[in-house]
Every structure is written in C-alpha cells, then in structure tokens.
Amino acid sequence: MTTHLDAIPTPDLLAALEWADQRARTANTGGFAPRLLADRLRAPLGEVTPWLYMLSVAGMLVRRRTDGGGHVYLLQFRAAPVGRAAA
Numbered sequence: 669m670t671t672h673l674d675a676i677p678t679p680d681l682l683a684a685l686e687w688a689d690q691r692a693r694t695a696n697t698g699g700f701a702p703r704l705l706a707d708r709l710r711a712p713l714g715e716v717t718p719w720l721y722m723l724s725v726a727g728m729l730v731r732r733r734t735d736g737g738g739h740v741y742l743l744q745f746r747a748a749p750v751g752r753a754a755a
Contacts, residue, residue, distance in 0.1 A: 669710065670710055670711060670712050671709065671710050671711055672711065672712070672715060673709070673711050673715045673716065673719055676709060676711065680709075681709070684705055684708045684709050685705070685729075685743060686743065687708060688700035688704050688705045688708060688741075689741075689742055689743040691704070692704075692740070692742060693742070697740070698732060698734075698740055698742075699730070699732050699739075699740025699741050699742045700740055700741055700742070701738065701739075701740055702716050702717040702720050702739075702741070705720070720739075720741050721739075723741075724741060727744055728743070728744055728745070729741045729742065729743060729744055730742045730743075730744055
C-alpha cells in the first residue's frame with residue numbers, strides 16, 4: 669500500500685530524510701537514492717523523486733550525479749531537535 673507525500677506528516681518526512689541521510693553517511697555511499705526514501709515512506713517513487721529535486725533546488729539537499737547517470741542526495745544541514753533552539 670502506498671501513501672501520497674501530501675498525506676505524510678511533516679515530522680515523519682523529516683525523520684525519513686534524516687534516516688536516509690544517516691544511512692548513506694554511515695555506509696559512505698555519497699548519498700541516498702530516491703528509491704530508498706520512497707520505500708521507507710511507502711510513497712510512490714514518482715512523487716519522491718521530484719520532491720527531492722525541489723528540496724535540492726531550495727538548498728536543503730545536496731544533489732550528486734552517480735556514475736550510472738542517476739542522482740543521490742544528502743542533507744545540506746541537520747535540523748535542530750524538536751523543542752530545542754538551534755545553537
């Protein structure tokens with residue numbers, strides 16, 4: 669069962685982005701693929717891919733081209749924990 673991105677609460681979207689980013693950084697893969705996030709969110713890849721692109725255009729994500737011609741993403745900055753001000 670898939671869920672459209674507009675039906676997923678914002679904190680859940682942020683948590684999934686942080687999870688995918690941490691996984692990519694730990695594995696030293698250079699970034700996470702849109703499919704990883706789509707699977708985590710159970711959302712259509714056709715919605716996740718343009719959303720990640722728009723976040724990269726807005727400066728929230730770094731977008732990198734892979735050797736195979738695809739793209740991977742990393743968070744440009746980490747969010748402050750909920751309920752705490754950024755230092």
